[in-house]
Amino acid sequence: MVVLSDLSQGSSSSSSTHGHRYDVFLSFRGLDTRNSFTAYLHKALMDANIATFLDDEEIEIGDDLKPELQSAIKACRASVIVLSMNYASSTWCLDELVLILEQRMTSNHVVFPIFYHVEPTDVRKQQSSFGDAMAKHREKMEAETDANKRSKWSQKIASWKKALREVADLRGKDVNGRRETEFIEEIVKDIYSRLCISSRRPLPQIFGMDNSIEFLTSWLKDASSHTADILTILGMGGIGKTSLAKYVYLSHFRDFDTSSFIEDISRRCNEKLNGLIDLQKELCADILKPSLLQVADASTYTSMINNAVSSKKVFLVLDDIDNLDQLNALLGSNGFHAGSKIIITTKDAWLTESCELFKMRLKPKHATHELKGLSYIQSQQLFCFHAFRSYSPKVGYEEVSEKLVKYCEGHPMALKILGRSLYNRDIAYWEGYIKEIKKENCSPINNVLRMSFDSLSFKNDKELFKHLACFFVGMDRDVTETILKACDIETRSGITNLIDKCLLNIEWNNKLMMHQLLQEMGRFVVREESPEKPWKRSRLWCHEESFKVLKQKKGKGNLLGLALDMQMIEKEKSHSSFELKTDAMSNMVNLMLLQLNYVHINGSYENLPKELRWLCMHGFPLKSVPSDLPMENLVALDMSYSNIESFGNGYKYPRLQKRQKLDGLCLKDKSLFGSLKVLNLSFSHKLRSLGGFDELPALERLILTNCTGLFEVCDSIGECVELVHIDMSYCNKLEKLPKSLGMLKKVKTLLLDGCNLGESRIRIAHMDSSNNICTNKLTSSSFVLEAIPNDSKFFVISLPSLLVTLSLKDNNLSAESFPVDFSCLSMLKKLYLDENPLVSLPYCVRSLPRLEILSMINCYMLKSLEHPPHTLRKLFLFSDHKPSLRKILFDPKMSPLTFFINNKMFPAPSLEIEGMIKIQPMASVEKKVLHCLGWTNLDISNERRLRTDVEHYWPTGLQESEIQMYYEFGIFSTIYEGEEMPSWITDRSTGPSMLFTIPSSPKKLRGLNLCYVQSPLFHDVNQSLKVVDNGFFYLPTVTIDNITKNRTWTYDHYIDIVNVSGDSLIVLSHWMFGMNEMEDGDHITLTVGSNQVIKECGVSLVYDDDGEEKEDVLGYYKSWNHIIGGDLTGFQSTTGKYDLTIKKFFAFGFDDISIFSGDEIHFRAFSQQKSSIPEGLRLG
Secondary structure, eight states, X not given: OOOOOOOOTTSOOOGGGGTXXXXXXXXXXXXXXXXXHXXXXXXXXXXXXXXXXXXXXXXXXXXXXXXXXXXXXXXXXXXXXXXXXXXXXOHHHHHHHHHHHHHHHHHOOEEEEEESSSOHHHHHHTOHHHHHHHHHHHHHHHHOOXXXXXXXXXXXXXXXXXXXXXXXXXXXXXXXXXXXXXXXXHHHHHHHHHTTGGGOXXXXXXXXXXXXXXXXXXXXXXXXXXXXEEEEEEOSTTSSHHHHHHHHHHHHGGGSSEEXXXXXXXXXXXXXXTHHHHHHHHHHHHHSOOOOOOOOOHHHHHHHHHHHHTXXXXXXXXXXXXXXXXXXXXXXXXXXXXXXXXXXXXXXXXXXXXXXXGGSSSOOEEEEEEOOOOOHHHHHHHHHHHHTSSSSOOTTOHHHHHHHHHHHTTOHHHHHHHHHHTTTOOHHHHXXXXXXXXXXXXXXXXXXXXXXXXTOOOHHXXXXXXXXXXXXXXXXXXXHHHHHHTTTXXXXXXXXXXXXXXXXXXXXXXXXXXXXXXXXXXXXXXXXXXXXXXXXXXXXXXXXXXXXXXXXTOOOTTOOEEEEEGGGSOTTSOXXXXXXXXXXXXXXXXXXXXXXXXXXXXXXXXXXXXXXXXXXXXXXXXXXXXXXXXXXXXXXXXXXXXXXXXXXXXXXXXXXXXXXOOSSOOOOOTTTTTTOXXXXXXXXXXXXXXXXXXXXXXXXXXXOTTOTTOOEEOGGGGGOTTOOEEEOTTOTTOOOOOGGGGGOXXXXXXXXXXXXXXXXXXXXXXXXXXXXXXXXXXXXXXXXXXXOOTTOOOEEEEEETTOSEEEOTTSOOOGGGSOSOOTTOTTOOEEEOTTOOOSBOOGGGGGOTTOXXXXXXXXXXXXXXXXXXXXXXEEEOOOSSOOOOOEEEOOTTOOOBEEXXXXXXXXXXXXXXXXXXEEEEXXXXXXXXXXXXXXXXXXXXXXXXXXXXXXXXXXXXXXXXXXXXXXXXXXXXXXXXXXXXXXXXXXXXXXXXXXXXXXXXXXXXXXXXXXXXXXXXXXXXXXXXXXXXXXXXXXXXXXXXXXXXXXXXXXXXXOOEEEOSSSOEEEEEEEOOXXXXXXXXXXXEEEEOSSSOEEEEEEEEXXXXXXXXXXXXXXXXXXXXXXXXXXXXXXXXXXXXXXEOGGGTSOOSSSOOOOOSSSOOOBOSBOTXXXXXXXXXXXX
16 A cells, blocks of 8 residues: 655654554543643643653543553553552553553553553552452452453452563652652653653655555564574665665664664765764764764774674664665674664665674674566555655546656656646646656666766666667577676676666566666667767667668768667658668678668678677568578577578478478578577568578577478477577467487577367377487487377377476377376476466476476366476466366475466365365365364255355355365364354353453363354445355454563454344354463453454363373364464564464456565475375375
8 A cells, every 4th residue: 555645844743653653652540630740740741742641531430441442552662651549440551551561562562651640569469449440340250140341340459460560570660759740740751761752753744655665574573593694675766765774663663772874975975074074973972872983984984893893782773875884984894783773775786784793603694675666556656746746647637647657667767757747738838748767768867877877887788788778678688698798888787786686587488678767878878979870870770860860871880770660760750661671781890789670671681790699670571581681790680570481401391292492591501600509580470481401500599489481490490409489389380390409418498388288198209310219218418299189190299308497388288198207308497388288287297306497387187286296396376267177286395386376277266285285075074183182063965055265255255065174284273153152162252352361270281272253244325334245255354462472463364254044143263272372271252353343252271181092183274384383484574473464475457467465375285304204194
């Protein structure tokens, strides 16, 4: 959700700027102090700019604390408890006290006890007026005839007594013998200091960074590390790094012994000779006591910083670091005190782990958080906030607003600057502005982005960046590196440096991507070479400018690259004027990069520059490659979407009745294509044959995607011994693949998507040196997939054995099509079987010894996926179809796995993902399992039905089933229609919450049974509850909080929506808590939902039976890894707090293929503490 705030510098320093509505809650007995001491204290606090909550109600109505007061306490950072003579006579005051002390334990709530003319001993021991008050409460309890109410009174009195003892033990202030005015002044000063009111500043405006704030807050509160923690916030200039760091700093700096925020380090160091010493002085002033010592040496300050940070818990933010000297001078080299937190914002990913701190024996724990920009909706809101002072465009401005928002690509600074520049301007001004910014490049934005480019250390990296910005954004990294290496550009280290500087990123599909504003900045750098005379620049990428330069024949030797795509020229121009002549390029003697897409060109091709390394001619109109095309230095030829009918010299063509030489290029000089490494003829639908590979000795990449007319590839492909990548996807008329394919020892990637392999039988066969097939042997160099189509026409597909990536998508393959064994593909890491009618995982896939990525997207018939290779690290199972998957089973020794799955793969009624969730009918659950859970005499009939669904598809996705048992996170549960909880649920409470204490027992605690009764889904309309639809229930979140151990488990059930015929729903669950999670004397709170209508909730404890069990009935369930008491690392939001939801394992939906915004959850089905699953425990 986007957070929109318009805080002025002069705004009130209310506690809301720190995530709380108030600073202080006043708990007092109105009868004693409302019109005297408390009134004066309240006024003094408000005068000191301390936001204070005071309840105005004079009369207490009802036994329970009203919700407004509960909310107010939770919305405060601190509480002042005025313990006066009649304080304990009020049940409301005592309930306030209990809740305040709970907040103190769970959320750093600060408590200030004031003993107002009472003795702390009387409060602690409940003597004098406090004893009298508690006695009256006991009398009221004993007079109660309702057993449930009496039990509730008993629990309350016990919690009140404990709270009074606890508050009396806190260091409070005693008013006895003091002047009240001086006493109140002292209290205000103490609160002012403890809550850091004097340091309070307005938080920066934050748009669309909720996930980042949540991630940083969780990181700050994580106290599990025994060293200092360093977090690097990474991103391009203007992306919001400083605002995010400042927001988090101002929200949490008071939680540390000392803190410092050093802002704008790079600029301050560059602007002043002694800028770094000034920064060190500022840091020392923040974290050390004031000193009169004058220091003029950076190393002395570094030593002072070393000494200071080693002895106290520090929160330090270093903003905009751009070199190691800054980092080492400000962080030192001796290490920080355990629990310290350091945030570094930078545009250079390499810096942090290169500083002196990471050369120590005990290194800090380091994490990185990269900012990518805002979503479209967030971008629109931010832009409109500045352009219109609203969150949506004005009428008539929708189209121009959309253009500008898209132009900024989620860049917050650009959105803010452009929005402010266009505020209160008319449409005509906006349209003119849009044209100008693409020519001039918005100066303030460009200046920020240019800093990263200027900081590049090597000329090579700057030239590389300009090449990429002008020609190669969106292209494959490997192809681009091949081309630019031939242009004497060092690409391997260069691309790494650009990525580290946040000037470039590599997408999941290996494409080079660059933010549009960065790309324009790079092109602006080139444009500066000659703003008014394009032909004098080193690169031309603007299609109109390129066309004019070629038309006027002005290109000279300064040009290194030129791009022209006639489809990008304005359509209204006459096509007759688009014809160009080849001699227009005769003077471009140094031109190495040339793109002429859909260009009609006349003249001899020998006029093209001889130094060409990359020639891209999409839509090439001729039937063959011209023989006079200069090829000597060419490393990449891209003739996609061309009219070429054949490529290569003459060879046999079986479809013709007689041998004939095919039309095409007749290569007289074998060295003509000697340098060619990349050949791309994709989408050349007229291409029928491909040969002449013996003339392509250097070829590394052959790309023939969607050559739908191609039906033969010559066996001479075996001569291309350097081939590493072959893509024949959707060449669906291919009658056969060359036998020599399997002899290519360097091929790492083979893509055969949509090649109509059909329902063929695939088996492994040996190929000897004479290309004869012998099925009784295997070789280490290659193996053959032998396919026998339905028409019994025999052919083979020979696969190189050193393949790393194999794609067989959309080939109508069934599991029976595969051989028994795939182990010969010993190097295979990526296997894509998408869109095949597979019912189960082919058995041979299990034998792949190095497989890391398996994709079975849209395998619509897939029912089970059992025992994929234990090396697997990523599993893709997205589906657009009706769910059919029922079971996924894993090897106990599996590697950590990341899921990419959407919920359409999972039918709610029946599912098992081993180690994650298991759903089975209650009727099939063994009685001994139910006995271990303590579930006896359940009123569940086999005939009873219900309908359930997971998120997003209610109510159309509801599926009917019998009553089920669900198991996830070490929690068993079942859901059924009913109004009465089982009789063995002993401790009960009306409403959605309860507090209880684990009693002492000689037996070992096995778990906790929790049950609640829920009314149908309600909707809040004008603050009144209204039934949405009778029989529909939205399962609420359940929270169990062990106050004693400071641990909290928040559980969202796998099922979201339930529909039954009745008016009430019962949800019963068993939580497998052990001694580490709960033990005798622990104080536990239970809360069911927040906006749900819960009639009643209750718990009962389950202990081990007397005597030793012959078998551990729940052993299989306990062997799962991600359960309570197991590995819940990825589910921990803050120290001791766990958010248990299956959605964290994988992505639901279709738009977001990136499943985690913060820490990834690496899934393991079974705990590594158990080497294997005992035989018989794995349930089918």
